[in-house]
Amino acid sequence: MIFDKPDSVELLDAVNHFLNEKIKDEVPPHLAFKLRIVENVLNIVSREIALGEKLSDEVIKDLRELIESDTANIKDLALLIKEEKLDLQNEDLKNLLVKLSKNKITIDNPNYSTYKKLVD
Amino acid sequence: MNQELGNLLSKKLDSESINGEIINLEPLTGGASKEIWKFEVKLKDKSEKYILRRGSGIEGPLAIKTSDEAQIQKTVRKLGALVPEIISVSSLSEPLGDSYIMKFVEGETIARKILRDAEYKNALQNLAFECGESIAKIHQADIAEFSFLPKKTVKEQLSDLYETYTLFNQPSPVFEYTYLWLKEQNFGEIDDALVHGDFRLGNIIVSQDGLQSIIDWELAHVGNPLQDLGWICGNSWRFGNTDKVVGGFGNLEDLLDGYNSVSKYQVDAETVKAWQVFGTFRWGVICLIQASAHLNGTINSVEKAAIGRRVSETEIDIVDLLFLGGR
Numbered sequence: 001m002i003f004d005k006p007d008s009v010e011l012l013d014a015v016n017h018f019l020n021e022k023i024k025d026e027v028p029p030h031l032a033f034k035l036r037i038v039e040n041v042l043n044i045v046s047r048e049i050a051l052g053e054k055l056s057d058e059v060i061k062d063l064r065e066l067i068e069s070d071t072a073n074i075k076d077l078a079l080l081i082k083e084e085k086l087d088l089q090n091e092d093l094k095n096l097l098v099k100l101s102k103n104k105i106t107i108d109n110p111n112y113s114t115y116k117k118l119v120d
Numbered sequence: 121m122n123q124e125l126g127n128l129l130s131k132k133l134d135s136e137s138i139n140g141e142i143i144n145l146e147p148l149t150g151g152a153s154k155e156i157w158k159f160e161v162k163l164k165d166k167s168e169k170y171i172l173r174r175g176s177g178i179e180g181p182l183a184i185k186t187s188d189e190a191q192i193q194k195t196v197r198k199l200g201a202l203v204p205e206i207i208s209v210s211s212l213s214e215p216l217g218d219s220y221i222m223k224f225v226e227g228e229t230i231a232r233k234i235l236r237d238a239e240y241k242n243a244l245q246n247l248a249f250e251c252g253e254s255i256a257k258i259h260q261a262d263i264a265e266f267s268f269l270p271k272k273t274v275k276e277q278l279s280d281l282y283e284t285y286t287l288f289n290q291p292s293p294v295f296e297y298t299y300l301w302l303k304e305q306n307f308g309e310i311d312d313a314l315v316h317g318d319f320r321l322g323n324i325i326v327s328q329d330g331l332q333s334i335i336d337w338e339l340a341h342v343g344n345p346l347q348d349l350g351w352i353c354g355n356s357w358r359f360g361n362t363d364k365v366v367g368g369f370g371n372l373e374d375l376l377d378g379y380n381s382v383s384k385y386q387v388d389a390e391t392v393k394a395w396q397v398f399g400t401f402r403w404g405v406i407c408l409i410q411a412s413a414h415l416n417g418t419i420n421s422v423e424k425a426a427i428g429r430r431v432s433e434t435e436i437d438i439v440d441l442l443f444l445g446g447r
Contacts, residue, residue, distance in 0.1 A: 030147050037426050044429055078291030081300070088300065094443045097294050101439045104432035113362035114355055114436045118444065 012046045040109075047107045055103040062096050074100075125157065128216045129172060133161060136208045143167065154186065154338065158224065169224035170207065177212045178418075180409050181284055182317075182339055187211055188268055189337040190220035192314070195265050201257050202333050204325075225333040231321035231359045235368050243330045248370025250331040251319070251352065252378020258334070259313040259345040259383065266314055271342040274307045278398070281405045288408050294435040298401050301442060305394035310385045313345035320357040321367050346387060349379060350395020355437045355446075356403050365447055372447075397441055404434030 001007070006014065016039055027035055063077050064070060067086070077096075080086050086093055105115045126142040133139070138161055145159040148171075157172040175186035187210065193203040205223045210216040234240045263271075272280065282299050285292070316323075317339030325333040351357070352367050352375070361368035366375045372389055380386050411428025414421050440446030 034423060037423055041422060041426050041429075044426075074293060075291045077293045078296045081293055081296040082291075084300065088297065094439075097297060098439045098443060101294055101432065101436040105436045108429040108432045112433050112436065113358065113360050114433070114440050114446070117362055118436070118440065 008049050009046050012042050012049075016042050016046075044108055047110075052107055055106055059096070059100050059103050062099060066092050066096055125172075126159075129159065129221070132208050132210060132214075132216050132221065138168075138207070140167075171204070171222050171224050172216075172219060173222070174217055174219035177218050180406075180413075182406065182409070184269065184338060184340060185212070186218045186338075187220060189340070190222075191268070192266065192337045192340055193222070196258055196261055196314070199257065199261055201261075202254055202331060204333050204335065225325045227325035227327035227332040229322060229325055229335070231357075231368065234321055234326050235359055235361055239328050240326060243326055243328055244369045246330055246374075247326065248366040248372075248374035249378035249381075251324070251366065251370070252349075252375040252380075253382050254331060254334060254378075255316070255319060255345075255348045255352075256379045256382035258316055259348070261314045263312055263314060263342050266342055269314075269340060269342050271312065274344050274398075277343060278302055281402055285405050285408060288412055290408070292431070292435065294438055295401065295404065298397065298438050298442075302394070302398055302401065305397075306391065307344055307394055307398070308346045308385070308387065308391045310344060310346060312342055315341050315343050315345050316348050317341055318351070319348045320352045320354075321359065321369070322357075346391060346395055347398065349375065349387060349392050350397075351399040351402075353392060353396045354399045354403060355440075356400065356433060393441070397438060400434045400437045400441070404431050404438075407431045407434065 019035060019039055019042075024032065024035060060073065063074070064072050067077065067080060069076070081088070081093075102115065102118065105112055109115070122145055126145050129145070130142050133142075140161040140163045143160045143162050145157060148156045148158050154176075155172075155174040157174070158169065159172065160167040160169050173186060173189070179185060190206045190209045194206050197203050197205065204225050206220055207223060208221045210219045212218040228234050228237075228240070234244070278299070285295055316334065316337060318336055319334065323334070323336035324331060325335060353365050353372065355362055358364060358368035364370060365372045372392065376387055376389070376392070407427050407430045410424050411431075413419055414424035415428070437446070
């Protein structure tokens with residue numbers, strides 16, 4: 001990257017800090033609720049920049065192994081399931097769907113109860 | 121205060137012979153799709169509290185008109201169901217728009233407060249039973265009264281949800297798997313009934329004394345009513361209390377005891393599980409619908425944008441239920 005510091009994650013952290021420390025107590029209740037959503041959104045973006053590629057690659061690697069293809073992606077897997085071209089009882093398929101779901105929620109909401117339960 | 125809205129409310133209430141100054145008009149944090157306002161009418165010697173619920177006139181694919189919600193509340197109230205009294209209904213063509221005014225019911229709707237605050241601790245003990253009972257009472261309403269509501273078999277609902285999901289062109293391996301799984305399930309052989317469609321914390325009013333009122337009938341329809349039992353068991357509606365299967369506060373046994381104490385049809389846990397997966401898939405599709413309103417430019421809303429990234433919550437819940445022994 002040719003860009004100076006702070007990097008994108010650091011910039012988002014600064015915005016988040018500003019919202020939390022300076023703005024949160026200044027807004028009326030119905031906007032405080034929306035402000036929390038805004039903070040969540042910034043955190044998603046921040047986690048996706050930091051971890052998104054790795055978590056995505058992990059799933060694609062397993063997916064390509066399972067369906068023995070060098071180019072397959074999520075759309076292909078969805079289609080193979082839809083057309084019942086995969087054995088739905090296959091444990092590797094089930095494990096792949098678990099991993100896909102876990103990796104997505106790691107970015108979207110790592111505080112989500114089911115994720116925390118499964119990771120513990 | 122929003123003067124213009126106050127004037128509209130005043131005129132509407134005049135027509136119901138409620139004449140007084142509108143005071144303390146304030147927006148409440150409501151659902152993502154409706155405006156909700158609380159206000160008081162100052163009468164000679166006292167003031168009365170009311171709620172205005174107002175739709176935009178544009179319903180999502182699963183939602184009904186706000187004025188139709190009012191009609192349902194009127195009808196089920198006559199049967200003794202716990203719903204707020206409707207004072208006045210406005211159609212889309214009137215100045216107030218597609219909306220209704222109902223009496224304010226004391227209590228709390230915010231799930232996290234109900235689950236966390238000490239004052240509700242006793243109420244929570246019996247709440248799952250009370251919810252089961254109330255759901256069963258709603259299901260006893262005569263569906264002939266609801267000819268204005270959409271009527272769907274489980275199969276039709278499932279294929280509607282699936283088709284809606286495919287419209288967004290965002291293929292999900294988990295949803296494809298779920299759809300195939302759901303097509304094989306037994307959802308219970310029960311007569312069609314009025315389905316609330318969104319019965320959970322957030323849409324019920326709870327006081328220290330327990331369940332007070334059932335609100336937010338936006339997703340009501342006629343069909344297999346057991347959907348309401350599976351819906352409130354979805355992990356999305358446990359608000360972090362994942363070990364309390366019913367709404368984050370109760371046990372499935374208590375919910376079913378409450379339901380079966382009123383209903384002729386006796387429900388078992390396995391049927392509820394099928395509905396739980398159905399409900400989780402349905403919530404996932406609703407998240408897609410909400411996010412699409414932002415994505416296609418209908419409205420610019422950070423709330424609706426954010427909800428698109430909640431689809432993954434439903435996927436992890438489904439794989440937990442189907443593969444990992446989740447309840």
